[in-house]
Amino acid sequence: MIKIKTVTLHHITQTLKTPFTSSIGHVTDRESILVEVTDLEGISGWGEVVAFSTPWYTEETISTAFHLLKDILVPLLMNQPISHPDQLNHIFHNVKRNYMAKASLEGAIWDLYAKKQGVSLAFVLGGEKSEIECGVVVGISSISKMTEQISQYVEEGYKRFKVKISPDQDIELIEGIRKKFPKLPLMADANSSYSLNDTDRLKELDQFGLLMIEQPLAADDIIDHAKLQQKLTTRICLDESIVTSEDARKAIELGSCRVINIKPGRVGGLTESKKIHDLCKANDIPVWCGGMLETSISRAHNIALASLANFSIPGDISSSSRYWEEDLVYPEIKAVNGKITVPRAEGIGFHMQMDIVKKYRNSVTVIKNSYI
Ligand SMILES: O=C(O)CCC(=O)c1ccccc1C(=O)O
Numbered sequence: 001m002i003k004i005k006t007v008t009l010h011h012i013t014q015t016l017k018t019p020f021t022s023s024i025g026h027v028t029d030r031e032s033i034l035v036e037v038t039d040l041e042g043i044s045g046w047g048e049v050v051a052f053s054t055p056w057y058t059e060e061t062i063s064t065a066f067h068l069l070k071d072i073l074v075p076l077l078m079n080q081p082i083s084h085p086d087q088l089n090h091i092f093h094n095v096k097r098n099y100m101a102k103a104s105l106e107g108a109i110w111d112l113y114a115k116k117q118g119v120s121l122a123f124v125l126g127g128e129k130s131e132i133e134c135g136v137v138v139g140i141s142s143i144s145k146m147t148e149q150i151s152q153y154v155e156e157g158y159k160r161f162k163v164k165i166s167p168d169q170d171i172e173l174i175e176g177i178r179k180k181f182p183k184l185p186l187m188a189d190a191n192s193s194y195s196l197n198d199t200d201r202l203k204e205l206d207q208f209g210l211l212m213i214e215q216p217l218a219a220d221d222i223i224d225h226a227k228l229q230q231k232l233t234t235r236i237c238l239d240e241s242i243v244t245s246e247d248a249r250k251a252i253e254l255g256s257c258r259v260i261n262i263k264p265g266r267v268g269g270l271t272e273s274k275k276i277h278d279l280c281k282a283n284d285i286p287v288w289c290g291g292m293l294e295t296s297i298s299r300a301h302n303i304a305l306a307s308l309a310n311f312s313i314p315g316d317i318s319s320s321s322r323y324w325e326e327d328l329v330y331p332e333i334k335a336v337n338g339k340i341t342v343p344r345a346e347g348i349g350f351h352m353q354m355d356i357v358k359k360y361r362n363s364v365t366v367i368k369n370s371y372i
């Protein structure tokens with residue numbers, strides 16, 4: 001039984017090694033809220049808010065998540081003994097959406113739940129793989145810089161390569177990469193920058209043998225994606241459009257996609273992620289774990305999640321050093337020859353380096369349970 005003593009919100013800002021650009025957003029300084037849940041025995045579980053500073057990817061921001069955590073979600077959890085993290089879905093039932101805020105607390109409870117049993121997060125989630133294959137993402141810049149970055153990542157051994165595209169830079173970019181790397185496991189993420197009017201343009205991409213195209217159409221759409229998928233040979237992968245397992249069920253039923261990207265933050269946590277994984281498995285839809293320019297706390301959650309059987313495509317889980325000067329955890333999260341070993345140590349399997357957390361911390365908020 002988990003009895004919460006305190007919930008500590010560490011608000012941090014880290015500067016990315018190099019700014020990251022997609023068709024809809026540009027990130028230089030990455031704000032995060034690290035969520036530390038400590039129980040009466042003094043054991044801590046860790047989660048992370050992966051929302052951005054502004055609502056360009058989803059409607060949530062770091063500020064909205066802080067409000068939700070402090071004023072709504074943490075109070076709902078206090079004075080409730082928790083026997084299993086799955087209960088949080090029910091406890092948060094009357095709070096609409098705000099999935100990233102919910103996921104941060106839920107992730108911390110999952111970590112704590114595993115630690116209290118002395119087993120790994122991957123184990124309690126039902127993970128089967130002892131190592132996961134890693135992919136890497138190249139943000140928008142010039143075609144020559146993007147191709148150069150890919151060459152570097154090929155050398156580092158990554159197993160799958162994703163480039164950000166938009167109608168301003170797509171065919172020429174993919175053509176250029178393909179000339180240099182004809183057989184590379186390559187995919188493109190459009191972050192909703194096209195409409196059905198661009199169908200002919202998107203059909204031109206079919207000739208390049210991409211693994212898939214991610215989220216070509218609107219973030220809230222599954223109807224037009226179904227129409228588009230019928231016209232493309234390239235598989236469509238949905239990211240933004242899938243925020244619940246019900247969304248996934250409907251998208252599969254409509255034929256809106258042939259692959260799904262699961263991000264625990266986007267779907268409200270690991271319980272919902274597992275549900276989507278299981279549903280996709282039953283429907284022969286492969287899944288992979290997406291990335292959010294996250295710290296190693298979420299990276300560790302993602303590694304555990306990606307050890308489940310139907311995560312059969314390498315996800316956006318790269319070395320911490322892909323984005324960060326310093327890792328918040330020890331040992332450092334590192335892809336070696338494009339693979340990361342799933343830790344067997346308890347919980348997330350990595351130790352927090354509090355001196356480094358404090359170095360990047362703007363503020364800390366401790367919420368105490370009323371029974372202490
Ligand atoms: O390497 C990563 O963390 C993933 C990068 C990425 O593609 C991304 C980063 C931020 C927000 C949305 C996305 C996305 O998958 O669309």
Ligand SMILES: [Mg+2]
Nearest residue numbers: 189214215239
């Ligand atoms: Mg995406």
